[in-house]
Amino acid sequence: MSDILILLIKIVAALVWFLVLTLYLTWLERKESAIMQDRIGANRADFFGIRVIGLFQPFADAIKMMFKEDFTPTFSRRFIHNLAPFVAFFFTAVTVQAIPFGDVLRVGGKEIKLQVLDIDVGILFILAMLSFTVYGVLLSGWASNSRWTLLGGLRGTAQLVSYEVALGLSLIGLVMVFPSLRFSSIVNYQGELLFGWLPQWGILLQPLGFIVFLFASLAESERVPFDLPEGESEIVGFFTEYSGLKWGLYMFTSFMKVLLIACLLTTLFFGGYHVPWLNPDGFHFPWGGEWLLPHGIVVLFQIIMFNVKVIFFCWLQILIRWTYPRFRYDQLMDFGWKFLVPLSVINIVATAIVMTLLK
C-alpha cells in the first residue's frame, strides 16, 4: 500500500516539476528575448499589488486562456479536432516520467528511486513517445479542414519524421559506449572516471553523436530555426483553427519539448544528476582531498545539479531560437537527410572502429 502511495507521490511530483518549470520557461523565454532585443519584457502581472519582475505572468496567461472561448469550427472534424491537442500534450507529458532526477534516496529504511519509470528500454520508450507526438501535428492539420492548417500539418509531419531517423541513429553510438538502454544505468556509467580524474560524460566519448542529437532534437521541438510547420510570418501553422486552452496546449507542448530535450541532453550526454567527483558518501577530489557529506545533502546536491544543467540547456535553446533566422524548406530537408543522417552513420562506424582498436 505504501509502495503505491510513494509511487503516486513520485508521479505527481515529477508532473508538477515538469509543468511548473514549463510555465516558467515561457517567462524565461520572454525575459531572455527582451534582454536580447533591449526591451524590458513581461513585468506587469501582479498578485495583490506585488510585482516580482513579472514572475506571476505565466499564471496570468494560463488563467486568461482558460476563460477564452473554446471554438470548435463547424466545418472541422469535431472529434479529431478535440483529440489532436490531447495527443500532443499526453505523449509529451508521459516522457518526462522516464528521466532520472537523482540517485536512490533512503528514508526510514526504505529505498526510493528518484525516477518514476525505471524501464529497461528507456531510450526506445522516449523515442516511441516522441514519434507519437507527430499525430498531434498531423491530426490537427487535417481535422481543421482549412488549407493553412493542412499545409502546416504536412510540413510538420515531414519534418518530424525526417529528423526522427537522425535522432535514432545519433543515440546508437552512445548505446555502444554505455551498453544499456536503461536511463539509470546510462547515468551510472557516466559517474565513472576516465584516467582517474575526468568524469566520463557522454559528450567526451560521443562528441559527434552529441552534435547530431542536438540538431535533430532542436528540429523535433519545432522552434526557430526549424519552425516551418508554424512559420508565424508565412503560413499560420497547424493550429490556426484552435483557440482558448486547446491552442494553449499546443504552445505548452512546444515548451514542454524544449524542457524534455534539455532533460535528455543532460541525462544522456552530461552525466545526468552527477556532480563531478561526488560519490554516495561525499566528494573525493582527484588531487587527494575529501569532503564527506551526509546522505540527504548528497541527494540534494544531485537534484540541484540536475536542475542547473536542465535550465542551462533551456537557456541555450532559447538563445538559439532568438538568434538564427528560419530555414527554407528544401534546406531543412537537405540538412536532415543529406547531412545529419550520413554524419550519424559515420559516427557509428568511427565509434565501432575506435572501440575495437582500444580493446
Next chain:
Amino acid sequence: MTELFLVFLINGLLGVVLVVVNKITGPKRTNPIKETPYECGSPYLQDRIYPIPIKYYMVAFLFLVFDVEVVFFYPWALIFKKIGSPALIFMFAYIAILGIGFVYAWKKGAFQWEK
C-alpha cells in the same frame, strides 16, 4: 506494469481535464464569419482540400524504410562491447546494404525537394 499504467492514467486524466475545462469556463458566441476557415481576411475561396504534393508521401516512405533499419541497430549496439570484432564485420555488411539504398535514393532524387 503498475507504474506504466498509473503514469498513463494520471497524465491522460490531466490531458482530458485540460481539453474539457475550457468548454465549461469559456463563453460561446458565434457568427457566420467566424464559421469560415481562416483565409487572411479575403473571402473564403476553397470549400475542400485539394490533393497534396507527392513529395510528402516520398518522405514518409523513406522514413519507414530507414527508421526500421535504425531499430535494427539497437540490439547490435547493446552487445557490441561484449562481442567485439566479429560484430564489427557483420555491421559493416549491414551498413553497406543501408548505404547502397541510401545512395540509390539520393541519386534518384528522393531527397531533392525542389527540382
